[in-house]
Every structure is written in C-alpha cells, then in structure tokens.
C-alpha cells in the first residue's frame with residue numbers, strides 16, 4: 077500500500093513513533109483535507125475562533141473580551157448515556173451499570189463510521205496533559221478531532237499543545253482519543269453551524285486505554301480529556317494502581333484561626349457542585365478557595381493521607397441558575413472574558429443571558445436562535461447550557477491548585493438531590509460506612525444527560541455514568557483502599573442533601589453560601605469540637621449544633637431538613653436492595669453487612 081499524502085501529515089513536531097503511526101493511520105482512515113498539530117498558542121486561538129465566527133458557529137461577544145457565544149444543534153446538548161459504551165474484553169468487567177459491546181465488534185462498526193468522515197475538514201492533533209505539567213508522571217493524552225470548537229475548548233479545559241507535547245519524548249505513554257463530528261463535506265457543500273451526526277457512539281476501551289467518540293460536538297461527548305479520560309479511563313487506571321479518580325470538586329476552607337482544610341465533594345451533574353466549589357461563606361471569618369469544580373484524582377502521599385489533584389484547567393459549568401447571588405465567583409471569572417458560552421441566550425448588545433440572572437431583557441436571541449421575549453413560552457437557554465472558562469482567572473483559586481503534589485483531603489462529601497428521606501447532613505461512622513453511603517447515593521435526574529429529569533436514581537459516588545468498569549469492583553476498590561490505609565489518616569465521609577423539601581414542596585435549606593455552615597460543622601467534627609446525635613444512619617447535628625447565627629430561615633425548617641425519619645428510611649431499604657441486586661454478585665460483603673446493620677438499626 078502506498079502512503080497517502082495529506083497536507084500537514086509530514087510536518088509532525090514529534091519523533092514519538094507510536095503517536096506518529098496512530099496519526100497516520102487515523103488520517104488515512106478519515107481522509108481529512110489537511111492535518112494540523114495544535115500548539116496551544118494565542119495565534120492558534122485567534123485563528124480558530126475567527127474560523128468559527130466566519131462559519132457562523134461563534135458570535136463574538138461585545139460585552140466580554142475574547143469571548144464567544146455558540147448554539148448547538150438542538151439535538152446535541154448533553155451527554156448521551158445510552159450511546160456511551162465500556163468495551164472491555166469481558167462483558168462482566170463493564171458490569172450492570174454500563175453499556176457494553178465487544179471491543180472488536182465496536183471497532184469494526186466505528187471504523188466504518190470513521191471511514192472518510194473528515195472529508196472536507198481539517199484534522200487536528202491535540203497533545204494534552206491532564207493535571208499539572210510538572211507531575212512526577214504527567215498524565216498524557218492526544219485527541220484527534222475534526223472540530224475547531226473542540227480545539228478551542230481544549231485550550232481552556234486542558235494543558236495542551238507544545239507544552240504538553242514536550243513531555244512525550246519518543247516513547248511516553250499516552251491515551252489516544254479519537255473524535256469526529258461525523259459530518260464530512262462533499263466538494264462545494266456548505267457547512268452547517270453545528271455539524272454533528274444522528275448516529276453517536278462514545279466508546280471506551282479500558283484494557284488498551286483508548287477512547288473513540290463519534291457524532292457529537294457537545295462537551296462531555298467531545299472534550300475527551302474530561303469525563304472520558306479523567307473519569308472512565310482514569311478510574312480503571314486508578315483501580316489497577318491503587319488510587320481514586322472521582323467526580324469531585326476540591327475546595328480549600330480556611331478557619332478564622334487560619335487553619336486550612338481541603339474538602340472533596342461528589343454530586344451528580346447539575347446539583348450545584350460548581351457553586352459549592354466557589355462558595356462565598358456567609359459565616360464571618362471563614363474563607364473558601366477553589367481548586368476544581370468537577371474531577372479529583374486522589375493518591376496516597378508518603379504520610380499516608382489522600383492527596384487530591386484536579387486534572388482540569390478550566391470550569392465547564394451549568395449556566396442557568398448562575399448569577400451574582402448563587403455564584404458570584406463564577407460570574408467574576410467569566411466577566412474577565414476568554415470564555416465560551418454554549419446554548420445560553422444572546423442579548424441585543426452582545427452579552428450572554430440565562431434563566432436565573434434576574435429580570436430578563438425585553439428581547440433576546442434564544443439558544444435555538446429564535447427571537448425571545450419575557451412572554452415566550454420556552455426557556456431562553458437550554459437547562460444544560462454551559463460556560464467554559466479558565467481556572468487561572470478565578471479570583472478565589474487556591475494558589476496550590478496547580479501543585480503536582482496535590483492537597484491532603486480532610487473530608488469527602490457525597491450529595492444528591494432528594495426531596496425527602498436524606499437529611500441535610502449525616503456523618504458516617506467510618507470509611508466503610510461512608511463507602512456504603514456513597515455506593516447507595518441517590519439523586520433526582522437533571523438536564524445534564526439526555527432523558528427524563530426528576531426521576532430518583534442511584535448514582536454511586538455521583539459516578540454512575542463515569543465508572544469505567546464493573547460498579548461492584550469499583551465499590552470493592554473503595555473498601556480495599558480503606559482497609560489498606562491508616563484509618564485516622566483517611567478523610568471523614570459525610571452525606572449531604574441541600575434539596576430536601578417541606579410538605580408544601582419548598583426547599584427547607586437556603587443552600588448556596590449558607591452551605592458554609594455545614595462545612596464548618598463538618599470540620600469541627602473532625603477537630604472534635606462540635607456535637608452530633610447518633611442515629612441508625614449515622615451522626616446528625618441538631619439545629620443547635622450548627623452555627624446558624626444570622627441565618628434567615630425558620631428554625632423549624634432547619635430541624636425538618638435535619639430530621640432522621642425512620643419510616644422514610646424503611647421505605648428506602650427495598651430500593652437499596654433492588655440496587656444491590658442490580659449490581660449482582662460483586663457487591664462487596666462489607667457493603668452487604670452495612671445494609672444488614674442498617675436494617676437491624678431501623679428495627
């Protein structure tokens with residue numbers, strides 16, 4: 077076979093043989109017009125954002141420097157969980173919570189989809205590094221994509237381009253991540269503003285650490301360093317190497333005595349994780365700084381504590397609901413510009429707007445590119461619309477956010493969105509009990525994934541769509557880590573629910589900045605300074621145990637939010653049993669014992 081010549085293919089800025097061979101192979105399969113190696117430079121950003129403006133995909137914002145508005149195809153707005161596959165060699169290694177297909181079968185199907193799929197487009201090769209570039213073992217990847225939107229988003233969300241490629245040498249290990257919109261252009265064919273394909277596959281090959289994505293341009297399906305690498309593939313690496321890759325924010329909490337604590341917290345998508353990561357405490361003297369809003373990689377340090385690193389370089393936050401009241405720090409971060417906004421509304425004077433920002437302007441262009449007025453029946457912004465902005469320009473980033481050592485975690489919070497049953501906060505008895513809380517975590521579904529919203533589903537460790545292997549084995553991994561570690565060096569685990577409702581359906585807890593009161597109580601528990609009552613489900617504070625000074629909420633509501641209700645919990649047991657039955661034989665004995673203990677305590 078003679079090698080095809082594709083402009084740019086020969087100009088590779090690396091001698092890395094495996095990378096070169098893979099790029100050649102993909103180019104020959106997908107047939108792009110040219111190949112471009114992304115360098116991550118300002119010039120590249122300017123060139124590609126201009127190209128997207130010319131194509132009608134981006135509208136430059138007049139009110140925010142170097143920022144752009146994009147509206148996707150109305151069908152391509154969220155992660156597609158039913159099209160997301162874990163293609164392990166053995167089906168049982170994907171487990172009951174993942175879609176599975178045999179790797180060679182999937183590769184055969186997708187190879188045919190990829191054949192010629194980049195015709196008429198440019199193929200970009202994006203070397204990237206998840207986590208700090210100066211890590212002892214930098215976590216490298218290369219995304220090949222035919223989407224300029226993906227390249228510029230990767231500029232924000234990852235460390236990429238020349239500085240990442242410098243770490244590859246001639247033989248460094250990397251995760252190959254192939255992405256195509258699946259929208260080839262015939263000669264003369266005019267492009268659409270958001271190319272994508274009705275057929276979508278988001279496939280992961282855990283044994284060979286590969287990612288193949290086709291048909292979608294949406295963040296979680298297309299920015300392959302994010303959920304695909306940093307959670308699905310990294311969770312498999314973490315299992316094999318004895319660490320944790322988790323769907324968690326990382327925040328630094330400093331007390332009035334100037335003592336710093338680091339907290340990691342897992343919530344399902346669109347449950348206020350970004351808001352908590354950037355919280356402004358309402359209690360005097362306490363300070364929050366942020367290290368990350370979505371993903372934490374946690375490894376044991378030499379001192380036996382768990383240290384967390386954020387693999388990402390930007391925030392990809394849900395826009396609706398974000399404003400100067402709920403998340404002033406996110407607002408200040410995006411106000412600096414250098415940001416992308418997808419599926420929010422565009423104002424007539426060239427700014428962005430979304431539901432939750434207060435009084436709407438008299439006229440907007442909606443995310444569907446239609447005229448919108450306050451009388452319109454539809455929302456101006458898609459509920460899963462997003463801002464994408466660099467961590468670097470967040471005023472409250474902790475100075476150590478980029479430290480390759482990571483930060484020692486004192487507490488882990490698991491949270492969900494539940495109208496009933498789950499108290500505002502519960503402290504676990506120990507790591508294994510905390511693992512049980514995490515493994516049985518539940519939440520009402522949100523708009524972050526395609527499908528019905530508001531349905532209660534189990535979302536273990538907020539990782540349901542992100543565990544790259546069998547969920548039972550994943551629980552076992554958590555149990556084993558706890559057994560291996562020195563118990564008093566492990567983070568304390570808490571279960572929170574900001575979303576409990578009263579009989580009249582109103583929220584019982586005001587949330588947002590007031591959540592600092594719960595963080596404070598948790599830290600004081602760790603310090604042995606605050607009280608709690610033991611209940612069958614763990615330790616729960618009374619309203620009197622919390623610092624509620626200056627809180628504008630009726631104390632009866634707080635008590636109702638904190639209530640342990642035995643009847644509600646008895647009703648929860650069959651749901652947990654059903655969940656464990658779904659996971660099957662691999663549910664760890666330790667967790668089955670936890671369930672038995674709970675049943676006995678409930679009587």
Ligand code: SAT
Nearest residue numbers: 155295296303345524
């Ligand atoms: O999947 S994304 O990372 O695009 C957003 C989310 O669901 O958290």
Ligand code: MN
Nearest residue numbers: 323344345370
């Ligand atoms: Mn997330």
